[in-house]
Amino acid sequence: MTATDLFRAFQFTQLTLSRNLDDVTEEESLVVPEGSENSINWLLGHVLAARAQLLRLLGAESGWSEDQILLYSPENRERFAREPMAISRLKSALDDSQRAIEAALRDFEPRLSESTGRKPLFGEGETVLHRLLFLACHEAYHAGQIGLTRRLLGKPGQF
Numbered sequence: 001m002t003a004t005d006l007f008r009a010f011q012f013t014q015l016t017l018s019r020n021l022d023d024v025t026e027e028e029s030l031v032v033p034e035g036s037e038n039s040i041n042w043l044l045g046h047v048l049a050a051r052a053q054l055l056r057l058l059g060a061e062s063g064w065s066e067d068q069i070l071l072y073s074p075e076n077r078e079r080f081a082r083e084p085m086a087i088s089r090l091k092s093a094l095d096d097s098q099r100a101i102e103a104a105l106r107d108f109e110p111r112l113s114e115s116t117g118r119k120p121l122f123g124e125g126e127t128v129l130h131r132l133l134f135l136a137c138h139e140a141y142h143a144g145q146i147g148l149t150r151r152l153l154g155k156p157g158q159f
Contacts, residue, residue: 001129003109007102009136014098016143017044019158020150021091029087033152040149042080044090045072047142051097054135057116057128060104063096105132 021044029041038046049072052062070076071083112129120126121134151157 001112003105003112006129006132006136007105009133010098010101010139013047013136013139013143014094016140016159017047017094017146020143020147021087021094022158023155024087024150024153026087028153028155029090030084031153033149036145036149036152038145038149039084040146040153041084041087041090042072042077043142043146043149044087044094045080045085046074047139048090048093048097049073050135050138051101054132055097055100055104057131058104058108060100060107063093063100 021040024040029044030039032039048064049069052064052069055062068085071080071085108128112127112132114128116126116128116131118126118131120130123130147157147159
């Protein structure tokens with residue numbers, strides 16, 4: 001698997017997220033509809049927090065502070081409820097992170113087989129490639145949740 005192959009996964013979720021977020025207002029982004037556990041704002045921030053960690057893994061600048069990453073972690077939901085980031089800021093960060101991921105993957109490709117030092121869910125040792133594949137699946141999962149949440153808000157589906 002090449003960096004280009006990996007990037008294709010992130011391109012698909014970028015397209016999915018962009019379409020599903022296009023007409024979501026600030027107010028709508030903060031609603032947790034019945035049948036859902038999270039708002040679109042929290043889900044997008046959580047994706048961006050994971051992207052920030054991905055970029056750090058690749059040795060690139062993430063554009064997010066540790067405090068911003070923690071704001072969108074599951075254990076900080078009360079803090080998030082008090083001080084969410086604006087959806088417009090998150091949408092902009094999504095586009096910025098996509099460009100950063102493409103550049104970082106291209107530069108990092110020769111090192112994809114390096115160990116992360118983490119114990120993986122499967123197998124003996126986790127490589128950077130394994131971690132990136134996990135993060136791509138994680139992102140796709142949450143992109144699907146955003147699509148479902150927009151439908152629960154009464155908006156039409158985008159795919």
